[in-house]
Amino acid sequence: MTRHFAIVDTTLREGEQWANAHFSSEDRLAIANLLVQFGVEYIEMTSPCASPQSTADLRSIAALPLGNTKLLTHTRCNLDDVRLAAECGVAGVNILFGTSPYLRQWSHGRSIEAILEEVGPVVRFLQERNIEVRFSCEDSFRTPLPDLLRVYQAVDLLGVQRVGIADTVGIATPRDVERVVGAVRNAVRCDIEFHGHNDGGCAIANAYAALEAGATHIDTTILGIGERNGIAALSGLIARLYLSEPESVAGYALPMLAQLDHTVAAILGIQVPFNACITSETAFAHKAGLHTKAVLANPSTYEAIDPKAFGRERNVLIGHRLTGRHALQSRANTLGLDLSDTTIIAIAAQLKAAADDQPLTLDEVDALLRSSTLQAA
Numbered sequence: 622m623t624r625h626f627a628i629v630d631t632t633l634r635e636g637e638q639w640a641n642a643h644f645s646s647e648d649r650l651a652i653a654n655l656l657v658q659f660g661v662e663y664i665e666m667t668s669p670c671a672s673p674q675s676t677a678d679l680r681s682i683a684a685l686p687l688g689n690t691k692l693l694t695h696t697r698c699n700l701d702d703v704r705l706a707a708e709c710g711v712a713g714v715n716i717l718f719g720t721s722p723y724l725r726q727w728s729h730g731r732s733i734e735a736i737l738e739e740v741g742p743v744v745r746f747l748q749e750r751n752i753e754v755r756f757s758c759e760d761s762f763r764t765p766l767p768d769l770l771r772v773y774q775a776v777d778l779l780g781v782q783r784v785g786i787a788d789t790v791g792i793a794t795p796r797d798v799e800r801v802v803g804a805v806r807n808a809v810r811c812d813i814e815f816h817g818h819n820d821g822g823c824a825i826a827n828a829y830a831a832l833e834a835g836a837t838h839i840d841t842t843i844l845g846i847g848e849r850n851g852i853a854a855l856s857g858l859i860a861r862l863y864l865s866e867p868e869s870v871a872g873y874a875l876p877m878l879a880q881l882d883h884t885v886a887a888i889l890g891i892q893v894p895f896n897a898c899i900t901s902e903t904a905f906a907h908k909a910g911l912h913t914k915a916v917l918a919n920p921s922t923y924e925a926i927d928p929k930a931f932g933r934e935r936n937v938l939i940g941h942r943l944t945g946r947h948a949l950q951s952r953a954n955t956l957g958l959d960l961s962d963t964t965i966i967a968i969a970a971q972l973k974a975a976a977d978d979q980p981l982t983l984d985e986v987d988a989l990l991r992s993s994t995l996q997a998a
């Protein structure tokens with residue numbers, strides 16, 4: 622994975638399509654600013670054709686200094702849409718056509734030939750204005766491979782910067798992704814973007830498989846929000862990449878990930894999910910006695926991700942019935958209490974019995990440890 626890749630964060634397009642998302646102009650600006658500071662290479666925003674406020678917000682964010690981050694919008698493949706996008710001042714436009722039999726029959730009613738006829742003028746319009754173009758076959762994984770390759774090769778010849786491969790209904794497995802992305806990689810010269818939904822729980826694994834198979838650009842959203850149950854979460858993709866090759870994500874402001882997730886969760890009025898990679902409240906919490914003993918001796922025993930790299934802290938939980946004496950001993954040491962093994966074992970038994978009713982707070986654990994010191998004295 623030492624190849625170059627870019628993150629296309631589409632919280633402000635795909636993410637807005639999540640059932641409970643409605644970003645104000647201020648929200649959009651705040652999210653865009655955080656993404657720029659984090660260092661994503663691209664931000665994708667909703668089509669300016671969607672609504673008057675969407676046009677205004679795209680224009681105003683496009684006018685900002687965005688550093689090394691490029692602003693894209695995502696539009697239908699027609700001249701009216703891309704004309705408005707160009708007027709808004711974006712650096713690139715992600716255009717698409719549904720190519721699967723489902724979408725050709727039930728969405729736009731065009732044949733593959735008709736799609737190819739319509740793409741040319743739209744691509745040329747954008748190229749004449751030096752605007753980056755990506756063309757995507759929506760529902761790629763339900764599009765027959767010969768059709769898919771035919772379309773991609775045709776748009777590659779037109780000179781687009783990227784083709785997009787989309788697992789629109791979230792059916793692909795990592796092996797499917799490897800096969801399709803690999804076939805496209807062998808068929809085109811341009812870059813390849815991957816956009817994968819999470820209906821089957823494979824979004825992050827599929828995004829990673831796409832990179833391994835030759836994709837160069839990966840779509841993410843903060844918290845993974847998007848249509849239905851969303852797409853690959855930014856923090857999940859970063860976790861996956863960090864685990865394989867920490868240097869591959871060293872250029873991003875990693876300690877900002879938690880801020881990104883918490884900011885968007887607050888805007889949406891939800892919690893960061895307990896199972897969010899890196900950023901969840903419990904992502905670095907250790908509980909069972911077996912785990913805490915080993916983690917206290919060497920964190921790497923049960924931690925593949927270093928919390929410090931992300932500005933997070935490890936949390937060894939003590940006040941519950943699964944606790945172990947090593948966790949208690951460590952807490953006693955932190956409090957400066959000198960307690961023998963025998964005393965610690967007795968406290969552990971007392972704590973477990975009490976915690977069978979309900980877990981103790983850290984203050985209650987501390988009180989138990991301190992009272993045992995007094996008794997021992």
Ligand code: AKG
Nearest residue numbers: 717757759785787789816
């Ligand atoms: C999808 O297919 O789920 C989309 O949101 C479009 C993705 C793309 O334009 O590549």
